[in-house]
Amino acid sequence: MTEQPGRRPDNTSGRPRDAARTDAILTAAADLLLEVGFDRIRTQDVAERAGAGKGAIYRRWPTKEALLAEAIRNMPARQAPVTDDPVADLRTLVNDRCQSAQEKPDLVPGLISAMRADQGIEDAVKEGYDLSYMRDTLARILGADHPHLDVLADITQAVPLYRAAFTPESLDSSTMTEEIVSLIEALAAGATKRGSV
């Protein structure tokens, strides 16, 4: 590797960055991403929502994609509701996903396109991939040693995405929610050893 002695890799001014402003920008970017999707998010709109200027963004991130990748990394891990009715908790989570697929059918397909177009976004999404909140909810219904927890957790995400991308008829989120939840209930009924209850 050749050195470039005339260039300083770290071009910061010495003044500590405004951490609160950085957080506000990342939160605004994450919120706006979930609202309007990759196709329509604009740096200008992130700046306005954060109460910042575009300059404040471009001093921190060289491109919109770099901002969005860090906003994705900065998103809080999803938490599952935990009541004494685990099927109701599952229904809440599945319904959220299905409603999002119905109301914003471009959101996840747009994410897939953005991941294919930008390595930083792909890395951020894949490294943050975590369905443990869903797996834990399923384990409360089916038992912690049920053999299908992983594939069922994926199913809760994959079916809404697949239908949003491919099925010609319009999605009905409440029907889709019940198809998925009742599938898991049917497995739970099979998993229950009747004699032992």
Add this chain to the structure above:
Amino acid sequence: MTEQPGRRPDNTSGRPRDAARTDAILTAAADLLLEVGFDRIRTQDVAERAGAGKGAIYRRWPTKEALLAEAIRNMPARQAPVTDDPVADLRTLVNDRCQSAQEKPDLVPGLISAMRADQGIEDAVKEGYDLSYMRDTLARILGADHPHLDVLADITQAVPLYRAAFTPESLDSSTMTEEIVSLIEALAAGATKRGSV
């Protein structure tokens, strides 16, 4: 609407088009699409595979996207194997899908991007959407009135797509196949009324 009397909408020469050559081009485009995906398919390669010139393609379709949309419409409907072991037939179908996701993880994400970029491709894919071969195979296992045939048919496609797009670890197609097939077998065991057999 205004007429444009100087222009003829149909610019054919009067010579009947070579239907066999058209078919050869569409077949070559469909085959190549499944082999290399939307990202890497080139009109030149379609022409070579079809034993035609690029001119023969552009006389028929104004753009690569128009050619690919017709190639998608022209793809034969998927047929399911029908033996006396419907679970084995299901495993064959699911394994094909999972192996494709492992070997060509960009294929379906690339299709989603192409659908988003071109309305003709989106229309061709959505109008050709037909999982009846999979639904029929599932019905042979679970019964024709099983309440989850539709969602299970989607699951066989959606899980390989979802994992190819999002899960960081590399896919193992035989493990994924068994996760999906054994899930359906668990439902089949639950659906069997033991007393009535």
